[in-house]
Amino acid sequence: MEVFLAKLPPINEDQLKKELKPHLEALDIAEYYCSKARGKDYAWVTFIDASDGSKFLQRHGESLPSDGGSAFFRTSLRRLLIANSLVVAKKSSRQLDEKFLSYLKLEQKRKAEKAKRADRKSQPLTDSSSFTVSSVACGKNIFVQKDSQLSFVSQTSTSTLCSAKITRRALIVSSDTDGSRIDIPYNIIQDFIVARQCQKITLVLTEAPRFYESFKTQTYDRNSEPMEKRGWVRETHFHKLPGHTRCVSQCLVYQFQVVDRDFEQLVRRWKTQNYVSITRYDLLAEPSTGIPGDYYSSWMKVFETELLDPRRHRGLPFPFLFQVQGLVWNNYLHPSDAHRMLEGMAEAIRLCRAKGADLPLSVESMKKLRQRIPYPCPGVEPEQLDISELLDIVLDKETIPDVSKGGTPQSECYRTSLPSHQAWVMRAIVTPTRILLDGPDPESKNQILRKYSHHAEYFLRCSFCDEDGQDLAFNPNVSNDRIYDRYKEVMRAGIQVADRRYMFLGFSHSSLRAHSVWFMAPFMDDKLGLQSYSSVIRGLGDFDAIRVPAKCAARIGQAFSETPFSVPVSSLGIGSRSIPDVKSKDGSRVFSDGVGTISAEAMELFWDYLPAQLKSTAPTCFQIRWAGAKGMLALDSSLKGKVFCIRDESMRKFISSDVAEMGICDTSSRPLRLWLNRPMIKILEDMGTNPEWFLELQKKELENLRAVTVDIAKTSVFLRQQSIAAPMGFPSFLKHLSGIDIDYRDDDFMRAVVENAVLRELRLLKHKARIPVSKGVTLFGIMDETGFLKENEVYITFDKSQEKISRPPREGRVLVTRSPALHPGDIQLVDLARPPKGSPLRDLKNCIVFSQQGDRDLPSKLSGGDLDGDIYNVIWDPEAKPKRTFGPANYPRVTAPTLSRPVTSRDIIDFFINFMKTDILGLIATRHLTMADHNAEGTMSSECLSLAELHSTAVDSSKTGIPVDNRSLPKAPKYRPDFLSPATPLKVYDIGQVEINEDDDDDDDDDGMGVVKHRYYESKKILGRLYRSVDEKKIWAEDVKRHDKAEGGDIWEGLLSIPKTFVWKNNLDVDYKRQTDKAWEIRNMYESSVSDLMYQFSENPRKPISEVEVFCGFILDRHGKQTRRQRDLSSKLREEIDRTMSWIVKMMQDPEGEEGEDSVTRQKDVLELCWACLVVGCAEDNEGMKSEYTVGGLKSFKILAGGCMFKQLELFLSMIPQDGKEPATGDLVGVRGGSGGKKVTLPLR
Structure with a gap:
């Protein structure tokens, strides 16, 4: 029931709730919801139980006086007192929102479960506390030489009153003067040090906090009335700390002076809440340390000056300089210690070279050193951070012998050799406050790394992300503009590492989505030619005619696509031909978009350049990059000789003379299992597929997962399907153990491996509706070159020996789609055909072949697909047959704005930054799922159709540069379906054992930034039913974790x-x-x-x-x-x-x-x-x-x-x-x- 309140005094919603509370408690009413519009004198109170509403109105509802007379002339009596004012209370006349009521019932259920857990553990449900801070300092912990006592040395501090609040997930410290704040998540606190006597807390962090500035802006409410709104700007430092920008990146120790009187009681509260482990320790502080305040900054200048001067490196190979600089930038070493380390390494290398001996250290041993440097916390011995001890680890305990993994060493700095398809790559990570250096690590080569294989150390892979390695979170109330300005500055200015400055070079399409780019430093190539940005790009091809920055970036980016394997086509005598595209009669549609052909003789030569595992599968389709062309090559057994055919119009993206080698990105080596996902399921539901089909598939998968940890045969099958530790035969090993009466579950590590694998699949099943379909398969798409297939016919061929994939019928109706599918027409019903014996199509393996006949190619109907490497899903299960189908989307082609001059690197940098700012693909997809569940028409609703088109625009923005404005999205409903609820966090223990954290509460304290907490209702549609069918906590406790370790020996x-x-x-x-x-x-x-x-x-x-x-x-x-x-x-x-x-x-x-x-x-x-x-x-x-x-x-x-x-x-x-x-x-x-x-x-x- 809903009650309407009118004639309210000028109070806000929170004040109204406070006033209502005693009235409702007196009636023993606990479950209700209050809603009041800003600046209005009316509100609504919703009761989950209608009897509670009746009880409330009986006590406080308006009534007519009992003195007789005409009701028309009588004034109603008000019986509800709110803020000393009598208000009207009566039953609401508006229709009650069923989804709102469902939300209230779901919240009631969750609160009851939470209360039960709290009762079992006798813990209070309120977990926040506040205190006052009088000063904030940022610096480093070091050991003072004279007595080896751990000391905090401040690099910047401020005496300003701040309010600190401990919430469930973070410590928030806000300035009392302007609201600027520091957010410190608990998971980045390495040590929480409490000094009882001086009432200071010192936090040793693993990464930088989050800094914000507050501002107020004038806006308008729904009734166009002015209102003041508070907003936030994400910052690169804390403005209250003078000179913080100089030390924010490497000084990750923050100290706060607490002024609360009962400090000890505050500490006890923190310990009770158990958010962080507390260490009691009195750190030595200035001026008792005798260390000047500029100790860090002055030594940083000395260290950087030394790195910049090649004459002072004393012959140290560059990878070592990179790693030592990384030890400083990544907060492992103080610059003074790094200076001493460089001197010690240089001297050791000089002595070895004088004797003609191998280098006494390696890149690998330097990486091990990094892993063994502890944080400067209480309990760490000074010797563990002493530079002479650390040098001994690197120089004297080098135990890794020269080993090979199938290749040759890249240089004398490396002890481990790599396969020919990999190179050692250095990496940089740019965050809002820091630049971290990492590596060198093995990575698959691309065209650039293969072309300059002897100069891989002049290339740097650079990622842009938040402090925790994730993308910057989207919040409509927080501006990230200053962070993106910092990213742009780094891309334009480059990154200085020792005496090399790495500048922006380019990025592939996948790395653009991952917000990652390549930088390079100039170098002399093997022919003594100077290579720089312009010469490297010029060597790839001619891009001057491409005047759209996004498109130009995409074409250059072909050279950065990972091509693990390459074929020297020129030296093998494999020829190339140009063939025309196959188009519709009116020329508007391209049936052969992105796919060429290859002869059998050339294909067999390609096999010789694949690893043994892939070669044994004899693939017939190859995803390639060659001379400005990209796409697929599919076997055409009618071709004679050693030749491949490229379609210039759809495959060749730019002109290039680099024709010697062909890079191979992927092959059709095996079929992939088909997994349903939420968008696909929603469209199939709207097409009329029987809901019981989804539920039955899910039930089978749940039964399999439940049995994994019980039946060793099923454990082995499951692990083999998951390809876990396949090279050492882990699934068979567990069966061997069972055969000799040894239960693998009695070993903590092996049990954790199986549990991790089961938990991963269980969570995907519940939260992503990732359900396997045995009568379905996922394959590369190519075109029928023979013309055998008719319009709306397809031919599928794949290796039938693959487990869990059933044999398809020879003919019949099948569903074909491609992810992501948002438009209802992205799933089409077509006919399965089988070519006659002797047809070249019968020589193909592991692909779906599309017809070249009709008015429009089928791939373009499936989420705008093509044949340059897209994979397609095919379902032939008769139980999935839909009752209706929908026409495909047909969006108008978007014309990107062009420049009047050639594109420069600065233009591409601007596009990259803008892409990161406007990358809202995930937001559009989530909004689409929400609207599809909320609306009766599902994916056919106008909002969903609009979102599907916006999603298409967002996908194409990587090539057009035209972003989607998030303001153009249909407004989100107030309530979300329950299947979009966040997953419960995990607790991870020492060797990797995991537990589902039942005590976690997503009702986190208000973070003060106006983030709207999502409200969820129980969805009655198929995705909601599937979501609630998986009780992961019950399955985890009763099926996965039920084994008790046997008593006795190991x-x-x-x-x-x-x-x-x-x-x-x-x-x-x-x-x-x-x-x-x-x-x-x-x-x-x-x-x-x-x-x-x-x-x-x-x-x-x-x-x-x-x-x-x-x-x-x-x-x-x-x-x-x-x-x-x-x-x-x-x-x-x-x-x-x-x-x-x-x-x-x-x-x-x-x-x-x-x-x-x-x-x-x-x-x-x-x-x-x-x-x-x-x-x-x-x-x-x-x-x-x-x-x-x-x-x-x-x-x-x-x-x-x-x-x-x-x-x-x-x-x-x-x-x-x-x-x-x-x-x-x-x-x-x-x-x-x-x-x-x-x-x-x-x-x-």
Whole structure:
């Protein structure tokens, strides 16, 4: 029920709530909602329970006097007193919003659940506290030499009264004079130091806080009445701190003087709230330190001057200068210590070169040093930060031998060689306050890195992001203009690293979306020619005729697309031809947009330049970059000779003479599983697809996930489908363990790996509606060159051996779409056709072939797709058949504004910055989902159709430069569907174990910036039903986490007995001790690589991701769902950990043997090494030979060793006769092991 209040006194909504509270409490009414328009004398009170509304009106509703007479002449009596004024209270005549009522009921349910959790834990629900600060200081913690006491040295401070507030997620300190503020999220606080005597709190941070300035502006409410609104500007520093800009980037220790009388009680409240861990410690402070206030800034000048002068480098290779500068800029070393480090490194290198010896340090050892430098906090010993000790780590404890991962070293600075398709790349990260330097790290080559392969260190990959590595958050009440101005300044001025200045060069389309660019420093190439921005761009092709900055940037960006593989087409004698595009009769539509052809003979030559795994799949389609052309090459078996055909109009984007090599971005090596997503599901619902089809698919997937941690066979299948640790055979290893009665769940690390994988899929299933479709597939799209397919016909072909993808029918109706699909016509129903035997189409693999007939090409009907590398989804499940279809979108072509002169780098920089400012693709997609659920017409509503067109414009803005103004978006409804609710954050423990944080509350305290808290209602449509069908907390507790660890010894004790028993039983001369030293070398190499990846793929260089995340090959977001950056990082992480595992497995199973060894003798050596690796992996220490490069004790090496050992035992068993019989090929071998002599069975093929 809704009650209308009128004749209110001039109070605001908060004051009205305060006045109503005692009246409602007296009636025992707890659930209600109050809404009042600004400046009006009326309001509404909504009661979830209609009886509460009736009770309220019975007590306070207006009534007529009982003295008789005509009702017309009587005045009603007011019985509700608000702020000393009697007001009218009566039942509202307006229709109650059902979504609003649904929101109130959902809130009531959530509050009840929250109260139950609070009761169980006996914790108060109110968690905020405030206090007063009289001064703020920013500086560094250092050890004073005379007594080695940890001291805070201020670099800037201000004595100004500030109000501080502890909220659920951050400490907010606001100036009392102008409202400027510092926001310090708890997750960036490394140490919260409390000094009781002087009442100071000192925060050691892992990244810079967020700084804001406040301003007031005049605006108007819905009734066009003037009102004052407060806004915010994101800043690069805190204006109250004089000279803060000079030290904000490297000084990450902030000290606050608290003036509250009962400081001790305040500290106790903080500890009770348990947001941060508190350390009690009295830091030595100025002037007792004897250190001048300009100590840091003066040494920074000395350090930078030294770096700028090549004569003072004393022959230090540039990668070392880059890394030492990074140690200072990234807040690892004080510039005075970095100065001493440069001197020590230079002297050590000079002595080695005088002796003709190799360099005493490497890029790898410098990265290890960075991982071992602690924060200057209480509990850290001075020796841990002493520069002489740190130099000893780098120079004297270099334990990584020269190793190869399939390539040759880039220079003398690197101990690890890379495959030919990778290069060492240096990286910079530009945030609102800092520039961080990271790397060098391996990355796939692009055309530029391949062309200048001997000068990769002159190129710098630069990312622009917030302090936490994410994109700048969009908030209509916060202006980020000053941050974007800073980004533009960096792009125009460049980044000075030692004596090189890196200037802007370009970016690919994908890096534009990721807000990442390439910089370069001038250099002399192999032919002694000077290479700079202009010469490098000129070497790519002629871009003068392209007068649109966005389009010019996109064309130049083709050279920056990752092309992991390249084919020397010229030296192989592979010819090229130009062929015309296939168009509609009126010429308005291009059916062959982006796809050319390749002959079988040329294709087979291409295979030779692919890695073995891809070559074995014999792909017939290639996504390429060549001589200004981009797109796909598809096999045309009717072509003779060594030739490929390019369509000049649709594929060649600019003229280039660089024709020697063809870069390959991707191949059609395998089909991809089809996964539904929320936009696709919503359109299918509007098309009339039976909702039960979605629910049944989801139910099957839920059942599979529930069974993963219960049934080892399903665990193995699940891990294989997820490709987790595939190079070492992790899924098979778990089955082997089960076969000998060892439960992997009794090992914390292996259990965490499986749980992480299940949780990832569970969260995607609930929050993204990512549901697999077995009767569907995802494939590259190409065109039918033969003309066999008729209009609205397609042919699909793919490798049928892939698990979880059913065989399609030979003919029938299928659904075809492409993501992202927002327009209802982005999903089309077409006919499946099969070409006759002998047709060239039958020679294709893993692709969908579209017809070249009709008035309009089908790909363009599917979210504006083309054939230059787009992938398409095909569904042939008859249960998904829709009742209706919609016509495709047909948006007018947008003409981009052109310049009257050639495009310059400055124009491209301006476009890049403006793109970051206006990149609201995510906002449009979310608004579309909201409106589609809110409106009865769904995706056919006018708002959704408008949003679909705006989304198309936003997608094209990367090439047109025409952004979408967020003010043009249809106004968002007051309430969101519940399936858009944020995911619950996660708690992550030491080795990567995770828990769902039930105590987290998304009702965070008001941050004072006017951010509207989203209100959610229970959606009755299919996405809401799917969302509520997944109770992730229940599944996590009852299905995933239900295993209790068995009592008794470590599972590895039993596993270690297996090879010993096997050797004894077969009377083999195998002794692991002969290979122990080699095993420690391999372990050190593996753990060195893993620890590198833990830091390389973290968004904060000082906060590594967990070993479990590296092992799994994906990053879990602690806040609930993966960000776009984390998804991009995860795909690269998977590639790197797979490469590392393959390399280590090869070292264990394919060691170099002596010439002339027979196969049995060789396999004995391999068995010895695998056994030794298992023993070493299980050891914490071995006579001092422990692993040097670990991050808190790594756990996964023994798993790799165990997997290799089982494979070797299988292989060895197949080679030796069993009691005079033929070698075993599939017997079960009983062995005895374990302290109890328990008989276990080793399962062999």
